[in-house]
Amino acid sequence: NQSTLDSIRRVFDRAAGQANLLIVPVNQGSDVLEEALLAQVERAEGVEVATPSVKVQTLLASEAESWQIAFTINGLASGNVLDLYGVDPVLDPEVRVYQLSMGRTPDPEAYEVLLSRKFAQERSLQIGNDLVVLTPDSQARLEIVGLLAEEGVGLLNDGVVAFAPLSVIQDLYGRGGELDEIALRIDPAISGDTRQIELLKESLAGRIGRRGQVIYPAARGQLVTQMLATYQQGLAFFSMIAIFVGAFLIYNTFSMTVVERTREIGMLRAIGMNRWHVLGMVLAEAGMLSVVGSILGLGTGLLLARSLTTLMGAVVTSSESVLSVPWQGLVQSVVVGIGVTLSAALLPAVQAARISPLEALRARGRSVQAVRPTIWVSGLALLFVGWAALYRLEWRPEINFQAGSASVLVILFGATLTVSLAVIGLERLTRPLAGALYGDEGQLGSANIRRSVGRTTLTVASLMVALTMIIGVGSLAYSFEQDMVTWVDTALGGDLYVRSPMTMRASFARQLENIPGVAVVTPVRYLTVRLTPGMSPAGEGEGDSLFFAAIDPWTFRQVGAIEFAAGSGDPEQNWARLARGDALFVSTVVADRYGLSQGDRISLLTRRGEHAFTVAGVMIDFTGQGYIVYSTYADLQRWFGEGGVDRFTVKIAPGYAVSSVAQEIETRYAARRHISVQTSEVFKTNILNLLGSSFRLFDVLNLIGVIIGALGVINTLVMNVVERQREIGGLRSLGMTRRQTTQMVLAESLAMGLIGGVYGLGFGYVVAKIMIYAMNELNGYDLQFIFTPGPYLLGVLIALGISQLAALYPARRAAAVNIIEAIKHE
Structure with a gap:
């Protein structure tokens, strides 16, 4: 998240260089500044350097017939449209960062140009070549005298950028007397004092009045970051879900530790260790493991962040791809890692502290657990609280996202607590299927999940949450896609889109209307x-x-x-x-x-x-x-x-082929007017491809949830095998083969997968509707939920596949139990 936003800000910051303030039109992209304004600003007290610039968009003459439109999540990207700046070659480098990789800056008044090295290499251009660009009247030749490194102004427009003398660009593009920006370098005594520079900013604003606005360089990326806010919120929400599911795995891990060491804890209690000592011992272990895990997590997280930042290139175009790692984020990650681990380990620690020495020294295998009504009643209560918080309470806009995210987590936690009811109710339904696949051993294995309901509940819940997110994101993506297609078909309409890198004249419409079709x-x-x-x-x-x-x-x-x-x-x-x-x-x-x-x-x-x-x-x-x-x-x-x-x-018109009319328009006007003709179907495909790319990051976070769910299944089954080792040894001594033992464990896992799948499908449907509702409430969209079976089928396959693959190791471990070791008395 932070790297994406920082990369956008860094492009503008590095391009601005030493500029402390910028004077820009009131509405950038439509208004202009009067060139006479420059003299007034230069005379202002505290202004050391004021450098003017204009920007035009053009094409290389060689690419005029094949120019392309690129898309990002924010709309149109650079494609092969060149941003050509007119600047003062003497003053501008005193304010902005011009890092030459070779050559020199243009001479004032000369028809010379600086190119980014990246752009020159892609177009096979060298110093001394002519850069032939389109102008409103025809073409112009500018001699390439220098190449810019990918730093400072060379980062603008993803490197598709060039710089020439201001007067030359004004003359070629009819911009005489007009400016797009004045960059100001302020006296360090003023710029280093927040109050003084704010006073200077207000003074300049009063001096120029309605003819422009004074802004800080950081404000340049405001609209981009504003539009990315929704995407950033989505990533933050799914990160919280991943932590939520991870807490299940931590709980199961420490529960497994307590089960494996029950007799050891009993021995320690028998020789004098009290309950507080046991509690402290387990939490101390959790604390040490959380520190080690957080350190490893930071390293893994940085590698993953590097990959995800690269993946964001398909969504947000930016030349700047340096990974941003703020120290606050590192501290927050460590605190969250340790905090979640200690919180998840607290209940197993309390359970360990309550172990009586006599009970701990008894033979294992009595693991039948009753479902306590307080658990599922609490779950139903949390479901109601989460629902009411989402649909009945009004939150202040500034906390709307946090409140909505917390409400969804409360609903998911409530659903987790009600899983115990599903385990009892649905186990009977899974037994016939387990029996059909694995025979009598399958029915025995399916019935085993009722013996450790608490542990099974969390395993089923982790699978449920993973499937819920897959279904929720899949349904949201499909609904978004269908609404997007409807918007393209209705709001944009038409069959063809005609564009140009330069503003077209309205009179061109009459020429288009004269084309047959x-x-x-x-x-x-x-x-x-x-x-x-x-x-x-x-x-x-x-x-x-x-x-x-x-x-x-x-x-x-x-x-x-x-x-x-x-x-x-x-x-x-x-x-x-x-x-x-x-x-x-x-x-x-x-x-x-x-x-x-x-x-x-x-x-x-x-x-x-x-x-x-x-x-x-x-x-x-x-x-x-x-x-x-x-x-x-x-x-x-x-x-x-x-x-x-x-x-x-x-x-x-009816009776005409879209492709034929498009070809006729291109034949007549593509070369002369430098236009691009795109069919609505191609445009729609580009939009849907971009939408798919933007949801790809959420798929990565979903995959993390699936992996955590699989580890939960492994944990639970290994714990069950350890806990019932004497029982398994007894069954083996009575004639159960290794193959039958393996089938029994696989059937137990299959039952958990089926229950998690059924519960996940149901709650996935609910959460999908909640996500649509939340998207509408938080961002003002008007999306409609549209059912699609794809995510549900994928959820079923994942539930069944994960339950069986994750059970292979515990099943082999159970089959490998030594009969004598398992049933002997100490």
Whole structure:
């Protein structure tokens, strides 16, 4: 978790270098700064260096016909779109980190460029070559004079980045008099004092007014980390589940230790050791093992973290892949490891302390345990408490996630305590199947699980929790996938998507409409906008960022449809209100985060100052993790002074093949307008592949739960074999063969697997619905639970497979019991 967030922050921090403050447009990506602002900022007291820059996105001319769109969990990634910066070659290196691997920086006013070494190697470019890039009018040649190492500014845009003189880029791309950013290096006497730099920040903000905003460099990654919050919460929740299941294994391990040393403890009690000494002895052993386990866990965890951080590359694109290991995280891991171990070992320690010397010295084998009503009654009570906490109590937003996670853990713990009832009730049902597979030995083995109900309960519970998580995550992924497909089919609609790395003109729609087979063309323009600071949930800060999508309602409705959330009124009235202007459709995520309902007002920072838009409807949309609002092109022009198109959605007329029309569009315009044409089916496949990648990490955490469940089965069966060694020896002396002994143990394990499977399937269904509900409540989604048999079938296979594979070692150990050693009296 921390490595992913830190990698994003580190890219911005290292790129910012020695910049203490940044001046950026009010709405980055849509607004610009006036170049005249630079002179005013330079004169401000405390500002040592102020360096301007502009950024344009372009393509290499050689890749214009084959440019690609890449996707990450946050939306579009770099693909082969080049971020080309115009900077002051003299001043910028004084503020930002330019680490040259070879060559030099460009001369001011010269048509020269710096490339990242990574980008140059991938394109087989060298110093002295010309970098031929697309411009709005045609092409431009920039001589490569230096290569950047993967450090500082070389990390931006995953290394697909280049730097040229500011005046050159302004001239080539029609950006005269415009800037995108001014980076400031502040006097160390001020920058080293938090209060003074905050005062300077406020002074600069007052000086520039509405013409821009002053931010700290760390704020650059705010929208990205904001969108990753849901993913981070999911990983944190499943980590807690893994710890929860691990506690079962620890409990079983120390229970096994107590069982194996019952006679030894009895001897110690007989010669004078009291109960407190026994309790301290077991807890001291647990403490020492927890320290060793925590140290080994830290090493293993770092290796696993390295692998998972690499795996995150399929989900979040970042050049920075250094593993972040904060000391607080290490301390927390050790404290949790020791704390969970001591807590799980406490009950076995108490049980050991209660052993009477006389009972301990008796022959083993009397392990029949009754089910105490207080256990399952407590379980039912915890189930009710967890349910009420989730569905009936209102929690403050800042503790919503913690309260929800705790409620789910309470439900799982309650389900664990009720497993004893399932063991008694379902064992009779498993006996015929065990008998059919393993004969009379199977029925005997199945019946054995009732003799150690407490131990069997935890083993079944660990399997149940593992299966519950597999089913829960599988069902959540499937429901998410189906809702995503529905959104692509309805909200985006259309058959083809036409994009370009540079903003397209709205008039291009008429040319597309003239192509045979094209029925309707609708445009969309995306901006990043900011809410006014007062709109943030805490009522403070600099204002959150959102995606702003401008559409043409008339053509949009002919191509696609927006799915409104429940309670959003009549769709026709919603559309009519949007078309009248000064109105927005907000996503369910935005509505939930900012407490908005239909008819409320949402205030955005525009080029004309703060403006409150009316919420015309609440919609379901997954763009940018749901942080998006829709408006009209009229409002885009009026309030943001923007036009152009980022994507045309094309609907094909009946009787025409989608692929044929796509080919015709590419033939006519791909080379001339540098466009990419993608079918809705390909786009949908890309989205689903990304979704599958994002759930892959949860599958890894589920696998950990399955491994813990398997170890629990091994522990329990080994304990049972040790505890019933005399009994097994007696059966062997009466004629039971090694093969029959093995079958008896396998049947016992099969019974536990079946019970765990049945219980896991039932609670998996319940937890899947809870996870959908929690996802909706915590993040403002409007997901619907959709049943799919896949996770349930996988759960059954895992329950049966694990129960049999994990039982092989205990079964062989039971079959290898020496008859004489087992039945002799000491």
